[in-house]
Amino acid sequence: xxxxxxxxxxxxxxxxxxxxxxxxxxxxxxxxxxxxxxxxxxxxxxxxxxxxxxxxxxxxxxxxxxxxxxxxxxxxxxxxxxxxxxxxxxxxxxxxxxxxxxxxxxxxxxxxxxxxxxxxxxxx
Amino acid sequence: xxxxxxxxxxxxxxxxxxxxxxxxxxxxxxxxxxxxxxxxxxxxxxxxxxxxxxxxxxxxxxxxxxxxxxxxxxxxxxxxxxxxxxxxxxxxxxxxxxxxxxxxxxxxxxxxxxxxxxxxxxxxxxxxxxxxxxxxxxxxxxxxxxxxxxxxxxxxxxxxxxxxxxxxxxxxxxxxxxxxxxxxxxxxxxxxxxxxxxxxxxxxxxxxxxxxxxxxxxxxxxxxxxxxxxxxxxxxxxxxxxxxxxxxxxxxxxxxxxxxxxxxxxxxxxxxxxxxxxxxxxxxxxxxxxxxxxxxxxxxxxxxxxxxxxxxxxxxxxxxxxxxxxxxxxxxxxxxxxxxxxxxxxxxxxxxxxxxxxxxxxxxxxxxxxxxxxxxxxxxxxxxxxxxxxxxxxxxxxxxxxxx
Numbered sequence: 001x002x003x004x005x006x007x008x009x010x011x012x013x014x015x016x017x018x019x020x021x022x023x024x025x026x027x028x029x030x031x032x033x034x035x036x037x038x039x040x041x042x043x044x045x046x047x048x049x050x051x052x053x054x055x056x057x058x059x060x061x062x063x064x065x066x067x068x069x070x071x072x073x074x075x076x077x078x079x080x081x082x083x084x085x086x087x088x089x090x091x092x093x094x095x096x097x098x099x100x101x102x103x104x105x106x107x108x109x110x111x112x113x114x115x116x117x118x119x120x121x122x123x124x
Numbered sequence: 125x126x127x128x129x130x131x132x133x134x135x136x137x138x139x140x141x142x143x144x145x146x147x148x149x150x151x152x153x154x155x156x157x158x159x160x161x162x163x164x165x166x167x168x169x170x171x172x173x174x175x176x177x178x179x180x181x182x183x184x185x186x187x188x189x190x191x192x193x194x195x196x197x198x199x200x201x202x203x204x205x206x207x208x209x210x211x212x213x214x215x216x217x218x219x220x221x222x223x224x225x226x227x228x229x230x231x232x233x234x235x236x237x238x239x240x241x242x243x244x245x246x247x248x249x250x251x252x253x254x255x256x257x258x259x260x261x262x263x264x265x266x267x268x269x270x271x272x273x274x275x276x277x278x279x280x281x282x283x284x285x286x287x288x289x290x291x292x293x294x295x296x297x298x299x300x301x302x303x304x305x306x307x308x309x310x311x312x313x314x315x316x317x318x319x320x321x322x323x324x325x326x327x328x329x330x331x332x333x334x335x336x337x338x339x340x341x342x343x344x345x346x347x348x349x350x351x352x353x354x355x356x357x358x359x360x361x362x363x364x365x366x367x368x369x370x371x372x373x374x375x376x377x378x379x380x381x382x383x384x385x386x387x388x389x390x391x392x393x394x395x396x397x398x399x400x401x402x403x404x405x406x407x408x409x410x411x412x413x414x415x416x417x418x419x420x421x422x423x424x425x426x427x428x429x430x431x432x433x434x435x436x437x438x439x440x441x442x443x444x445x446x447x448x449x450x451x452x453x454x455x456x457x458x459x460x461x462x463x464x465x466x467x468x469x470x471x472x473x474x475x476x477x478x479x480x481x482x483x484x485x486x487x488x489x490x491x492x493x494x495x496x497x498x499x500x501x502x503x504x505x506x507x508x509x510x511x512x513x514x515x516x517x518x519x520x521x522x523x524x525x526x527x528x
Binding site: 011012019048103105111121 | 197255425427445
């Protein structure tokens with residue numbers, strides 16, 4: 001597998017076929033005894049903006065702590081949860097439990113549901 | 125039968141390309157000033173769009189991924205970000221112009237000036253997206269769009285000189301006003317070959333759940349839809365050449381464009397023109413607002429579908445809500461939509477390579493398209509379009525200054 005070509009920027013799909021965002025970055029474990037291996041998928045703004053410019057990465061990190069769902073740590077999904085890697089990356093997780101959908105839920109609860117006809121994010 | 129109804133997607137896409145305020149204004153200006161001489165630019169724009177739209181639909185039908193999905197995945201986030209910024213600025217300007225176009229239509233019907241219409245019009249556009257489904261938008265807009273056929277009726281009623289029309293389909297260089305001629309040619313191409321049409325169409329194909337079995341019909345929809353728009357746009361030009369050029373009327377302002385149909389249809393022309401503009405700009409406004417929201421949602425991997433309740437794809441709904449709200453502001457301040465549209469067309473031309481070049485790579489990617497990737501004919505056509513787009517990019521800004 002070619003990590004940059006086949007995994008980075010691919011869409012993450014959860015157990016219920018819900019889009020959870022895209023792969024923003026990857027975490028590798030490097031040790032002397034074992035060959036390097038990918039341990040986690042990173043999702044979220046700071047990781048993503050860091051790829052455009054470190055300044056934007058820091059800015060995004062600071063904004064994330066004062067506004068919105070206020071998450072201090074990037075969302076990390078263990079590689080062991082990856083089911084298949086094709087055109088999308090399918091995961092054996094429930095999107096809402098990972099934190100990757102925090103912003104989606106925040107926007108729904110704080111803005112969209114308050115406008116008449118917006119519906120409710122929680123109903124099935 | 126169900127597949128044939130998908131023609132609506134082709135028609136609404138093409139309304140956004142050929143009949144929105146920018147295209148109608150440039151076609152009318154071209155006809156009023158240069159007679160049939162600039163028909164070739166519309167023909168060229170139509171041919172380019174047929175190919176680009178067919179490819180956009182094919183990519184979605186085969187890969188279940190839109191152009192934006194594939195662009196982010198193949199070229200990475202930093203490149204996607206550059207295209208995002210360019211696309212959003214230009215599409216926003218076009219949206220302002222379309223909302224203004226609806227306001228202008230209402231102004232000539234009621235006499236109430238267009239800034240007053242900014243809020244009601246934006247609200248109706250937003251409401252339709254908030255409550256409506258994708259099929260309501262595509263079928264509604266394309267059905268109402270049929271009123272624009274009145275441009276063709278007007279053209280026929282004025283008995284054009286057909287050999288003159290035919291010679292206009294071949295490019296020529298005028299003896300005077302070369303810069304103005306060039307500027308209008310670039311504007312016509314910039315108004316028709318807009319990347320947001322491709323983004324919208326490829327998203328529409330996913331909304332309508334296309335699969336590989338749609339590949340043949342997609343060809344027909346792209347061909348029919350774009351030809352429909354292109355012929356109507358030529359109708360506008362011909363009418364302007366026959367009704368406005370002899371009287372020496374130049375289309376500088378929108379009320380002058382309203383005189384287009386009155387020569388051919390004295391009683392109804394005025395109202396038909398207003399209705400055509402309202403309907404076409406309305407369809408285009410929906411198409412652009414959706415295209416912007418699709419662009420964000422697909423690029424960042426959010427949930428998106430015009431058929432879901434807003435809270436089920438909250439970030440997607442949030443983007444179109446904000447963008448429509450912001451677009452009403454310049455209109456309230458009385459910014460002239462015609463000026464905005466002229467600027468947006470030059471900018472579209474200037475940034476066209478940014479959208480078309482990566483598209484050529486995607487259409488040759490076996491991971492997305494397998495055996496359905498471009499053959500040599502399609503690739504040659506895209507290569508020619510890329511060449512045109514680079515020429516347009518280089519000359520659009522200087523021509524805007526000299527001839528605009």
